[in-house]
Amino acid sequence: MCRVEALLKLHQLDDAESSLSVVPKLESCSNSLQTKYFGMLAEAYIFFVQAQVEMALGRFENAVTAAEKAGQVDPRNVEAAVLLNNVRLVARARARGNDLFKSERFTEACSAYGDGLRLDPSNSILYCNRAACWFKLGRWERSIEDCDQALSIQPNYIKALLRRAACNSKLERWAEAVRDYEVLRRELPDDNEVAESLFHAQVALKKSRGEEVYNMKFGGEVEEVCSLEQFRAAISLPGISVVHFKMASNLQCKQISPFVDALCGRYPSINFLKVDINESPVIANAENVRIVPTFKIYKNGNRVKEMVCPSREMLEHSVRHYSF
Structure with a gap:
């Protein structure tokens, strides 16, 4: 004890x-x-x-x-x-705050949660509840401050992360919103709302940096490429393309393919492609691929990164780096 x-x-x-x-x-x-x-x-x-x-x-x-x-x-x-x-x-105090929140008396609910925090200043639940009130009142900065307090006490507090990400989106702080949504995506891989929020935040971040964004839509999947013409057209699209060169019979390819599918959902602003080098030897020869799995990352048609048999950690680190 x-x-x-x-x-x-x-x-x-x-x-x-x-x-x-x-x-x-x-x-x-x-x-x-x-x-x-x-x-x-x-x-x-x-x-x-x-x-x-x-x-x-x-x-x-x-x-x-x-x-x-x-x-x-x-x-x-x-x-x-x-x-x-x-x-x-x-x-x-918490029960009173909850009742006031349900009655949409958000200012009074803030005060009630504050009474509880004066007695228990390390209570992450009360900070997060008060952050919800500030959010409803349009006080995004105050809400973020309380979320920060809650997360300093309980770092993986999902509700606080969701609330802070939403506040950063309201304030158009897209880099901060993307960072929180990426954490949430890892914690809640099957949550479609989180995935969609991450996608929209990533798109908004690109636009805020002056990048051109074309034909981006939520809910993509790894696209199979079979011809050299299709391959060149795909990697020439604006933005980032990640290509997985694979063989259906290769054990390492079989093991990493589900992870690539997961990355496709986790980073929906990136164009994910796959090429079977046995079925498309022309593409493999053009790209000089001899070993699988090989991953190549392209930006606006130009290759910026190549990885041969990378670990999952290395692959995601590179994908994340080029997603910004």
């Missing part, structure tokens, strides 16, 4: 929750029930720390229950009593 509490103070919430789940039951060592840790009975200390973890993870009702149990086990402990009072007040 000391370890759990330490992880909690370091904002390593996933590790804290994982460690909490393997704490042994005290029933199996009942002779330890009267042992005190930092002046608190052992069983009370377990509930005391559990309440803090539940609060940090946004499970407010569970936090109140755990804090109440800590107080029942060790009713004379001042620290347990203070925590119980604090947890009840924070849970009440």
Whole structure:
């Protein structure tokens, strides 16, 4: 439990929750029930720390229950009593904020969540909830500030990332929006709304940099190229084209092909192509491809990168680099 509490103070919430789940039951060592840790009975200390973890993870009702149990086990402990009072007040502030938000009284909801944060200034849930209010009020900068606070406490907090990305889009900060949507795309690979938001942010970023954007639409797939004329036309399109030279019988090609399909969805502003060198030897000869899998990246018809048997990490790093 000391370890759990330490992880909690370091904002390593996933590790804290994982460690909490393997704490042994005290029933199996009942002779330890009267042992005190930092002046608190052992069983009370377990509930005391559990309440803090539940609060940090946004499970407010569970936090109140755990804090109440800590107080029942060790009713004379001042620290347990203070925590119980604090947890009840924070849970009440959050519930009041939620009710006000549902009633579209966003300014008052901000104030309610703020009351909770004054009592629990490291609560990422309350920061994210208040960020939602600022978003509804059109206060994009304030919303980003609260999302930043939430993410500094809980770095992979999906709701905070979604909210910050949406705010950056509203402010036309396209590079920041793309960065958040790319993280979300990795975390939520099957979420079509995230994929589409990423695509539109990538297109807007290109336009903001003065790049010409033609015939770009959401929902592309890896295009199979069979003739040299088709190949040259495809790589000459405006923007970036990534070509996967492969053989159907090659094991490495079979292993990396699903990843290329995933990249196509993850980076929809890029044109992905595939060429089977056995079926299209003219293209392979023209591009001097002898080993597969080989990947070549073209920009406006000019080759800018070539990779032979790259790792997935290297391939995605290169694709991401040229997507900007």
